[in-house]
Amino acid sequence: xxxxxxxxxxxxxxxxxxxxxxxxxxxVVLSNNDGCVVSxxxxxxxxxxxxxxPFFQIKHLVDQGQxxxxxxxxxxxxxxSSRVMSILSDTVxxxxxxxxxxxxxxxxxxxxxxxLQLCLDLVSKVRQWVxxxxxxxxxxxxxxxKLASHFAKTYKGxxxxxxxxxxxxxxxxxxxxxxxxxxxxxxxxxxxxxGWGVVTALDxxxxxxxxxxxxxxxxxxKIWEELNGNACVAEEKEERRKSICTSRSxxxxxxxxxxxxxxxxxxxxxxxxxxxxxxxxxxxxTVFMYTNRFRDDxxxxxxxxxxxxxxxxxxxxxIVGTAMKCLRTIYRAGYQYKKAGVTVSNIVxxxxxxxxxxxxxxxxxxxxxxxxxxxxxxxxxxxxxMLRLASQRPGHFADGIRSDFHSRLYTTSLDExxxxx
Amino acid sequence: xxxxxxxMAQSGIHAGFPSPATDYMTQAIDLNKELVRxxxxxxxxxxxxxSMIDAGVDEGDILVIDKSLEPQDxxxxxxxxxxxxxxxxxxxxxxxxxxxxxxDRYPSIRIDEDTDFKVWGIVTYVIKNVxxx
Numbered sequence: 001x002x003x004x005x006x007x008x009x010x011x012x013x014x015x016x017x018x019x020x021x022x023x024x025x026x027x028v029v030l031s032n033n034d035g036c037v038v039s040x041x042x043x044x045x046x047x048x049x050x051x052x053x054p055f056f057q058i059k060h061l062v063d064q065g066q067x068x069x070x071x072x073x074x075x076x077x078x079x080x081s082s083r084v085m086s087i088l089s090d091t092v093x094x095x096x097x098x099x100x101x102x103x104x105x106x107x108x109x110x111x112x113x114x115x116l117q118l119c120l121d122l123v124s125k126v127r128q129w130v131x132x133x134x135x136x137x138x139x140x141x142x143x144x145x146k147l148a149s150h151f152a153k154t155y156k157g158x159x160x161x162x163x164x165x166x167x168x169x170x171x172x173x174x175x176x177x178x179x180x181x182x183x184x185x186x187x188x189x190x191x192x193x194x195g196w197g198v199v200t201a202l203d204x205x206x207x208x209x210x211x212x213x214x215x216x217x218x219x220x221x222k223i224w225e226e227l228n229g230n231a232c233v234a235e236e237k238e239e240r241r242k243s244i245c246t247s248r249s250x251x252x253x254x255x256x257x258x259x260x261x262x263x264x265x266x267x268x269x270x271x272x273x274x275x276x277x278x279x280x281x282x283x284x285x286t287v288f289m290y291t292n293r294f295r296d297d298x299x300x301x302x303x304x305x306x307x308x309x310x311x312x313x314x315x316x317x318x319i320v321g322t323a324m325k326c327l328r329t330i331y332r333a334g335y336q337y338k339k340a341g342v343t344v345s346n347i348v349x350x351x352x353x354x355x356x357x358x359x360x361x362x363x364x365x366x367x368x369x370x371x372x373x374x375x376x377x378x379x380x381x382x383x384x385x386m387l388r389l390a391s392q393r394p395g396h397f398a399d400g401i402r403s404d405f406h407s408r409l410y411t412t413s414l415d416e417x418x419x420x421x
Numbered sequence: 422x423x424x425x426x427x428x429m430a431q432s433g434i435h436a437g438f439p440s441p442a443t444d445y446m447t448q449a450i451d452l453n454k455e456l457v458r459x460x461x462x463x464x465x466x467x468x469x470x471x472s473m474i475d476a477g478v479d480e481g482d483i484l485v486i487d488k489s490l491e492p493q494d495x496x497x498x499x500x501x502x503x504x505x506x507x508x509x510x511x512x513x514x515x516x517x518x519x520x521x522x523x524x525d526r527y528p529s530i531r532i533d534e535d536t537d538f539k540v541w542g543i544v545t546y547v548i549k550n551v552x553x554x
């Protein structure tokens with residue numbers, strides 16, 4: 001059996017740990033640059049605010065005090081996520097971390113009669129220890145466990161845990177689940193399914209195997225098997241490189257921020273093109289810098305900063321832009337920098353980028369992709385970085401980024417911990 | 422590859438003498454381990470004001486807060502009352518709970534069912550910089 005542990009409205013819940021006054025109130029978290037909504041409390045969902053809604057459409061609600069908005073604080077979310085994951089893996093030996101707010105637990109070896117209590121205990125432990133609410137769905141396959149976690153989240157009576165542990169429960173749950181809610185059924189597939197008369201997950205699971213194979217191929221069959229209780233989604237093996245790093249020592253030490261920005265842009269652009277070459281995309285961009293540690297007479301500083309992209313990216317624009325934001329947060333004048341570098345990590349296959357969750361700007365992304373392809377082609381022929389972004393030139397660095405509603409780095413910076421009176 | 426050379430390297434010749442301390446190697450004291458029993462549940466807070474001054478807790482001190490602990494009578498706790506975090510002793514008594522400061526100039530807060538209140542975490546250690554004051 002599998003258990004899917006899903007943190008409820010995770011980013012909002014993280015903010016509320018340190019702002020208990022916002023419990024029960026409408027809250028949203030915005031994407032990088034305060035562009036659009038990426039996490040909503042139940043109350044803001046009830047107000048009709050949609051996932052991915054542009055901030056300007058709801059800004060008046062914030063101004064009127066009806067809605068509380070936060071800029072995204074990925075350092076905080078990442079830290080609380082790792083706390084949740086460590087509690088899960090202390091309880092169950094085999095867990096698969098699926099995303100920042102989801103993990104599959106392998107319940108092999110747990111007595112069927114003890115599963116419910118184990119999961120209920122986990123829900124209350126994570127709630128007390130970290131302060132975030134989680135929902136757990138238990139079922140014989142990962143796809144069913146995901147569906148079960150939806151029920152655990154939706155119906156208060158479950159107290160956070162929904163067991164889909166017999167066929168009667170499975171059939172009932174599938175009948176109540178629209179086909180679009182099934183893991184792996186993309187947005188584009190939904191109208192097609194409906195055209196075939198497949199409205200619920202049950203409609204699909206009850207189609208003959210041959211029909212599924214003929215109309216939807218191997219991936220469709222996988223979903224069908226999973227919905228019928230036969231586990232076939234394997235653990236994702238990390239075959240790809242975990243991170244890509246580009247760094248250099250400078251011939252002469254650099255203090256000027258414009259000059260540093262130029263170098264860091266180049267490193268970031270190189271990382272982006274390496275990602276594209278191996279058809280990957282990265283979630284995290286890290287910039288680090290070193291002063292010269294062999295020069296005792298100079299002040300020393302070895303900063304680094306990581307930013308998480310809402311959607312994994314490999315375009316030069318996004319990777320370079322994110323690296324520039326990182327640089328901006330760590331750069332301090334008055335130091336002589338000897339080395340700098342960019343690391344992209346949390347790498348996923350480019351064709352598996354999860355985009356429906358955040359409803360991000362597909363049009364903008366595809367423009368970035370096309371431009372990157374042109375850059376690769378030209379730079380490949382010229383043998384160097386002939387085509388560059390404007391930000392790879394000095395002068396661009398001074399542009400500000402928006403994060404007007406940033407909460408504190410409560411868990412990662414001693415200067416920003418909570419104040420207690 | 423030169424076979425003879427390989428053989429020599431594998432014979433394990435070491436230059437110099439092994440350190441006499443090798444047999445006594447053990448981990449140095451790690452305050453992270455000593456002061457943080459539950460890393461996943463431990464948070465930090467900064468003291469503002471003097472409401473716990475008679476308990477030796479001064480402005481600027483760092484609180485080690487463990488959210489995993491069940492509140493007990495006499496615990497020093499970070500509570501959330503009326504929109505802010507406050508540091509108080511917990512005093513349980515029949516029929517309720519009182520949040521007690523360690524400073525005569527501050528009133529005790531009696532918690533009843535209507536109070537907007539929660540125990541956020543239990544303070545396990547107070548870290549004080551005694552030098553720059």
